[in-house]
Amino acid sequence: MIIAAVIIVSSMSSPMAGSISDNSPSQVSGEQIGSQSSEKLVESSGSEELIAAVGTHGGEPETGFNPITGWGKSSEPLVQSTLFKRDSEANLIKDLATDYAISDDGLRWTVKIRNDVKFHDGTPLTAKDVAFTFNTAANASGGTDLSVLEKAIATDDYTVEFELNDPQTTFVNKLIAVGIVPEHAYNAETYGSNPIGSGPYRFVQWDKGQQVIFEANPDYYGQEPHFKKLTLIFMASDAAFAAAKAGQVDLAEIPASYAYQTVDGMKIVSLDSIDARGISFPMNPNTGEKTENGYAIGNNVTSDPAIRKALNIGIDRQALIDGALNGQGKEEFTGVDKLPWGNKEAIFEDGDIEEAKKILAEGGWKDTDGDGIVEKNGLKAEFTLTYPASAQERQALAVSVGEEAKKLGINIKVEGKSWDEIYTLCYSSPNVWGYGSLDPTDIYLRYYSKSYDPSTRNNVIMYNNSVVDNYLRTAMTSSDQDTAIKNWQLAAWDGTTGFSEKGDAPWLWMATINYVYIMDEDLDIGTPRIQPHGANIFGNILEWKRA
Numbered sequence: 001m002i003i004a005a006v007i008i009v010s011s012m013s014s015p016m017a018g019s020i021s022d023n024s025p026s027q028v029s030g031e032q033i034g035s036q037s038s039e040k041l042v043e044s045s046g047s048e049e050l051i052a053a054v055g056t057h058g059g060e061p062e063t064g065f066n067p068i069t070g071w072g073k074s075s076e077p078l079v080q081s082t083l084f085k086r087d088s089e090a091n092l093i094k095d096l097a098t099d100y101a102i103s104d105d106g107l108r109w110t111v112k113i114r115n116d117v118k119f120h121d122g123t124p125l126t127a128k129d130v131a132f133t134f135n136t137a138a139n140a141s142g143g144t145d146l147s148v149l150e151k152a153i154a155t156d157d158y159t160v161e162f163e164l165n166d167p168q169t170t171f172v173n174k175l176i177a178v179g180i181v182p183e184h185a186y187n188a189e190t191y192g193s194n195p196i197g198s199g200p201y202r203f204v205q206w207d208k209g210q211q212v213i214f215e216a217n218p219d220y221y222g223q224e225p226h227f228k229k230l231t232l233i234f235m236a237s238d239a240a241f242a243a244a245k246a247g248q249v250d251l252a253e254i255p256a257s258y259a260y261q262t263v264d265g266m267k268i269v270s271l272d273s274i275d276a277r278g279i280s281f282p283m284n285p286n287t288g289e290k291t292e293n294g295y296a297i298g299n300n301v302t303s304d305p306a307i308r309k310a311l312n313i314g315i316d317r318q319a320l321i322d323g324a325l326n327g328q329g330k331e332e333f334t335g336v337d338k339l340p341w342g343n344k345e346a347i348f349e350d351g352d353i354e355e356a357k358k359i360l361a362e363g364g365w366k367d368t369d370g371d372g373i374v375e376k377n378g379l380k381a382e383f384t385l386t387y388p389a390s391a392q393e394r395q396a397l398a399v400s401v402g403e404e405a406k407k408l409g410i411n412i413k414v415e416g417k418s419w420d421e422i423y424t425l426c427y428s429s430p431n432v433w434g435y436g437s438l439d440p441t442d443i444y445l446r447y448y449s450k451s452y453d454p455s456t457r458n459n460v461i462m463y464n465n466s467v468v469d470n471y472l473r474t475a476m477t478s479s480d481q482d483t484a485i486k487n488w489q490l491a492a493w494d495g496t497t498g499f500s501e502k503g504d505a506p507w508l509w510m511a512t513i514n515y516v517y518i519m520d521e522d523l524d525i526g527t528p529r530i531q532p533h534g535a536n537i538f539g540n541i542l543e544w545k546r547a
Contacts, residue, residue, distance in 0.1 A: 049229040050231070050523075053240035053243055054517075055236060059234070063192045064192020064193045064206070065203065065206075066195060067137070067144075068136055068191075072178075074437060074532045075538070075539055076529075076538070078214060080195070083130070083176070084176045086176060088540065097114075098113060102479065107164045111162070113126075113158050114158070115158050116221055117198050119196050119197065119198050120219075121182070125180065126154065129180055130152065131152040131153055132181070133178060133181050134152040134162065135149075136188075144178055146178075148168050148171060148174075149174070166477070167477045168441070169479055179197060181195075182196055182197075193206060198220075200542060201214035201217055210233070210234060212232050212234075214230045216229070237255045237392075240253060244519075252517065253517055253535070254517065255516070256327075259516045265520065266519060267521050269525070270514045272330065273514060273515055273532070273533075274436040274438070274533075275436035275512055275531060276332045276434070277394060277397055277434055277511055277512075278509040280461050282303065282427060282429070282462070283303055283464070284303055295424045295425070295454075297462070299428050306360055307365070308506065311408070314351070315351070315508065316351035317332070318331060319400070325514075328513065330514075331511060333501065336440075336488075336492075337512075341440050341489055342489070343493055345495075346489075346493035360408065364376045373410070374409035374410065382412070383429065384415055384429050385402065385431070386421075387431065394432040398414045427462075436533035437532055444476050446459060447465075448469055449462075449469050461506055463499065465498075467498075468504075475487035475488045515535050524546070525543070525544050526540050527543065
């Protein structure tokens with residue numbers, strides 16, 4: 001697998017693995033608007049300060065910088081430490097943890113932690129804080145799904161045991177996702193606005209809707225960061241580019257449409273990601289059934305496999321990338337192509353309009369009235385495709401898919417909606433989603449039949465394949481990594497069935513997007529971490545320096 005960090009002309013290789021090495025860094029993100037002066041938005045007294053506008057993916061956290069409610073879920077939480085992290089090649093590395101062991105039945109995980117860590121207020125971090133964090137996060141039903149955790153117990157000052165209710169080997173990813181908070185200083189109502197952690201940076205100030213400021217932690221147990229002060233400006237991507245062009249920020253996340261711009265004194269950096277864009281297809285016909293919340297279930301067009309397969313085969317993914325994403329992306333066929341559990345055998349040849357039309361015809365879909373739209377038993381091959389109205393690249397992809405579908409005789413009506421609206425429609429209407437995680441649990445929640453849950457939007461299309469279910473359960477509970485990976489792959493395609501296009505085609509995966517940044521020419525960001533859904537530009541912040 002290749003994960004590239006491209007300064008438009010260069011790249012770096014990033015294979016994936018799973019061994020444990022030693023300690024490594026952190027992350028953050030942002031969103032909003034700023035002034036248009038030629039001065040930096042925040043006064044900077046030297047090269048050891050960094051001002052960044054990185055608000056497009058992730059944005060300003062609604063509940064503040066609180067891991068219990070989701071801060072740092074898919075990236076490293078700058079203020080807090082985690083038990084483990086992943087390096088630029090996705091190897092598991094130690095942060096607070098020094099060692100761990102798993103019981104034979106897979107239901108008890110024992111983690112040893114460092115004895116030299118202090119919170120930013122000088123209080124020692126102990127196993128009680130770790131247990132408190134995980135128990136609180138599990139009870140809060142926050143940003144990280146900890147439903148598998150029965151309870152966490154501190155057995156001594158530097159040992160914590162996690163008791164699980166299901167032997168899920170992917171639990172290690174929860175130990176990466178949750179930043180540790182101090183039991184003595186945690187208040188659910190106020191912590192997010194004034195967080196205390198033990199990470200490489202300590203919180204200084206949050207001006208809601210504008211910026212947040214962090215300063216280097218002088219007592220940090222790891223590598224000392226070059227940048228002693230970080231100011232993150234919450235700014236939308238178009239405004240961020242304007243701010244960078246005006247010399248107001250050192251770094252900004254920008255739209256793909258600006259990827260080939262030239263700005264004096266700055267460079268464009270385009271990072272490959274595992275953040276995939278895909279369209280969910282409701283699998284059941286519309287019989288009038290509703291969810292427990294009263295939302296319609298099923299779609300009479302997308303429930304037909306010929307429609308789903310024809311779209312998967314007929315859509316030209318590279319054309320979508322070249323047009324909708326300005327070339328800033330890679331083709332995606334299963335949602336996890338680049339990951340170790342991606343199945344190369346499930347990848348297929350796309351952009352084949354004639355084959356797509358053949359699939360439709362064999363499925364009984366024909367244009368009998370000459371209006372350019374195929375129909376079957378009086379039902380037109382048309383449906384509404386929703387996308388979050390605030391996401392420019394998803395809108396562009398949705399529109400492009402609609403244009404490609406016309407060539408097949410399928411009419412797609414594209415509509416931008418708020419997430420609140422999408423959550424009421426996604427059981428009956430296809431939607432453009434974004435997923436990208438180093439945790440294969442995402443696959444399980446998306447395709448395992450029993451994971452359907454209207455409250456979490458897991459398996460909203462109600463996909464149900466007993467063979468796939470068996471592969472997913474085996475992968476989820478196997479203590480042998482090779483066995484787990486093999487079963488994740490078989491769930492996509494085993495030669496007969498699976499969740500890929502070659503099987504049931506419940507999704508149309510289109511592309512992984514690139515994260516595009518403009519930054520000072522002298523800014524050296526080292527070897528970036530793999531970019532998940534939501535971005536992780538600050539994942540290796542301890543490597544950053546001025547060249």
